[in-house]
Amino acid sequence: MSVAKKLAGQTAVYGVSSIVGRVLNTLLVPVYTARFVAAQYGIVTGLFAYVSFLNVVFTYGMETTFFRFANRPGTDRQELYDRVMTLLLLTSALFTVGLALLARPLMSLLALPPGHERYAVWIACILGLDAVAAIPFARLRLENKARKFAAIRLANILLNIGLNLFFIVFCPDVLAGKYLTPLQPLVARLYDPTVGVGYVFISNLAASTFTLVLLYRELLSVRLRLGLQPLRPLLRYAYPIMLMGLAGMVNETLDRILLPKWLPEGFYPGQDRLAAVGIYGACYKIAILMSLVIQAFKYAAEPFFFAQSTEKNSPHTFALVLKWFTLCCAVLFVAVSVNVDLVARVFLRSPEYLQGLSVVPVLLLANLFLGVYWNLSVWFKLTDKTYYGTYLGFAGAVLTIALNFLLIPVLGYMGSAIATLACYFMMAALCWWLGERHFPVPYPVVRLLTWLLVACGVVAVSWWLPLSDTWTAHAFHALLTLGFIGLIVLIEKPHRALGGA
Template identity: 85%
Template structure:
C-alpha cells in the first residue's frame, strides 16, 4: 500500500471514533442549550476548561514520549510499556486524591455558590481514569490496532451520550409526566433533580470507567516496574512536551476561565458574566467541527510521522501531507463559516446563544492554524528538540493572556476569539521559521497562504454582502461555498490525482 493510501486508511478508521464518535458527543450541545440556560451551561464550559489544563498535568507528556522511545532501535517495547504504565498509575492516584481534596478552592475560582464541590470530585476521578487509559490507547495506535482503538473510543462516546440522554432528557420528562408515567417510581430512585448539570460530569465519569473495563487486556498485561534510573530519559523528554501541552491549554481554554473575571459586569445587558461564558462556550463548540477533523488526522499521523522519519523522502512526504490537510481544512472553514446560521439551528436551541455567532468564523480559522502548527511541529519531535515546542507554546500563552486582558473589557468574548486566532497564527509562523532552519521541509507556504486569503475573502463577502433573508440568502451562500470548492478542485485537481 502506498504511503498516501496507508495514511488515508488509518485516518478513516480512527475517524470512526474521533470524528463520528465525537460528532455524536458534539451533538450533545443542542441538548444542553435546550435544557440549560446560558448561566447553567457556563458551569459546564468553565469546569471543562479546567479539565483541559489538568488533563495535561495528569499525563505530563508521556503519551508522545512513549511513541518516541518505542520507535527507537533496540527498544524493549513491553518493558517500556510496563515502566510508563507503572509511573502513570502511581501519579494518577496521587493527583486524583489531591484534586478531590481541593474541590472547594477549585469551585471558588469559578465563582460558584457553595454546594457544587461534588462536581470537582467527579472531575478528579474522570481525569485519573482517563490518564490511566492514555498509554493503553497509545499502545493500540503503535501496534496499528486501529479497529480495536476505534471500537473502544466509540463505545465510550455512546455510553456518555446515552447517559446524558437518560439523565437530562428521559428522567426529567418522566418526572414531569410527559410519558411513561408507570416508570416514575423507578426514576425517583435513580434520579436526583438537585444534581442538575452535574449529570453531565457523572455521565462522563461512568463512560471513563467503562473504557477501562474494555481496556482490561492491555491493563492486565502491565507488570509493576518502578525503577527511577530508566525513567530519567523518559521524564527529560516528557517535561517539555508537558510544558508545551500546558501552554497549548492556555491558548485553547484560558479564555473561558478569564472571561467571567475580566468581563465588566453588565457588559452584555441582561446577561451575567457566567451566562456570557455559556454563550461563548456554546458557539465555540461549533468551531470544534474543525478540531474533530484535526483530531482524527492526528491519531493516524503521529505514529505515521515517527515511522517515516528515517525514510529518505520524508521531507517531501511531510510537505505533501501539510498541503492537502490545509486545503481540506480551508474548505471546511468556508463551508461552516458561510452557512453558520443553518449550523446554529442545530446546535443552539435557545435564542440567547445566537448572540455569539460572530465568533465562529474567527475560531474556525484559529483551529485551522492550530492544525497547521501541529503538522509543522513534527520537526522538533523528530529531532528530539521538544523544548522548542515549549518555547513556542509559552510565547503563544503569553500572547493569549495579554490579548485577553486588553480585548475582553473592550469587545467581550470577540476579544477572546481574536486572541485565540492571533496566538495560533503566531505559533504556526514561528514553528515554520524555526523548522526551516533545523529540519528543512519544502512546504508550499506561499501557495497555502494565498488559498487561505481567498477563503477568508469568500467568508467576508458572505457575511457583509447586502443580501436579504430567506432562500435568496441561503442560495447565495451555497453558491459561494460550491464556488470555492470548485476553484480548489480546478486548480489542484491534477495534483490530487497524481497523489
C-alpha cells in the same frame, strides 16, 4: 499482510475511533444547548477547560515515556509497565484526593456559589480513572491490539452519550409526562432534578469507570514495584513532554478559564459571566468542525510525510499537500461561516446562544491556521529538531495570555476568539520562517494567503450585506459558497493538471 498494509489498517482503526468519538461527542452540544441555559452550560464549559489542563498534569508525559522506553533494546517491557503503572496509581490517588479537597477553591474560580463542590469531586475522580487507564491503552497500542483499543474507546463514548441522553433528556421528559408515564415512579427513584448539569459529569464518571472494567486484563497483570531510582530516567524524559502539553492546552482552552475572571461584571447586559462562558463554549463547538477535518487529515498524512521524507522530490510534494489542504479548509471556512445561521440551528437550540455566533468565523480561521502550522511543522520532525515545537508552543501560550488579558475587558469573548486566531497565525508564520532556514520547501505562500484573503472577503460580504428576506439570504449565501468553490476550481485546475504547487 505487508508491514505497510498492517500499519495502514491500524492507523485507520485508531483514526476512526478518535474521529467518530469526537463527532459523537459534538452531537451532544444540541442536547446541552436545548436543555441548559447559558449559565448552566458555562459550568460545563469552564470545568472541562480545567480538565484539559489537569489531564496533562495527571499523566505528566508518562504515556509517551512508556512508548519511548518500551522500544529501547533490552528493555523488560513487563517490568517497565509495572513501574509506570505503580507510579501512576500512586500519583493519581494523591492528585484525586488533593483535587477533591480543593473543591471549594476550584468552584470559586468559576464564581459558583457553595453547594457545587461535588462537581469538582466528580471531576477529580474522572481525571484519576482516566490517568490510570492511559498506560493500559498505551500497552494495547504497543502490542498492536488496535481493534481492542478502538472497541474500548468507542464503548466509553457510547456509554457516556447514552447516559447523557438518559439523564438529561429521557428522565426529565418522563417526569414531565411527555411519554411513558407508567415509568414515572421508577424514574423518580433514579433521577434527581437538583443535580442538573451534574449529570454531565456523572455520565463521564460512569463511562471512565466502565473503561477500567474493560481493561481488567491489563490492570490485573500489574505487579506493584516501588523504588525511585529506576524511575529517575523516566521522569527526566517525561517532564518536558508535560510542559509541552501544558503549553498546548494554554493555546487551546485557556480562554474559557480566563473569560470568567477577566470579563467585567455586566459587560453583557442581563447576563452573568458564566452565561458568557456558556455562549462562547457552545459557539466554539461549531468551530470544532474544522478541527475534525484536521484530525482526519493528520491520521492519513503523518505516516505519509515520514514515508516521503527520503524521496528526492519530497519538498515539492509537501508544498502540494499544504496547498490543497489549505484550499479545502478555506472552502469549509467559507461554507460554515457564510451559512452559520443554518449550522447554528443544528448545534444551538436556544436563542440566547445565537448572540455569540460572530466568534465562529474567527475561530474557524484560527483552527485553519492551526492545521497549516501542523503541516509546516514537518520540517522540525524530519530534522529531529522537535525542541522548536516546544519553543513555538510556549511563544503561542505567552501571546494567548497577553491578548486575553488585553482584549477580554474590551471585546468580551470576541477578544478570546481574536487571541486564538493571533496565536495560531503567529505559530504558523514563525514555523514557516524557521523552516525556510532549516528545511526549505517551496510553499506557495503568497498564493495561499491571497486565497485566504478572498475567503475572508466572501465571509465579510455575507455578514455585512443585510438581506431582510430569509430565503433570499439563504440563496445568496449558497451562491457565495458555490461561487468561491467554482473560482478555486477554475483557477487551480490548470495547476493541478500540471502537478504544480
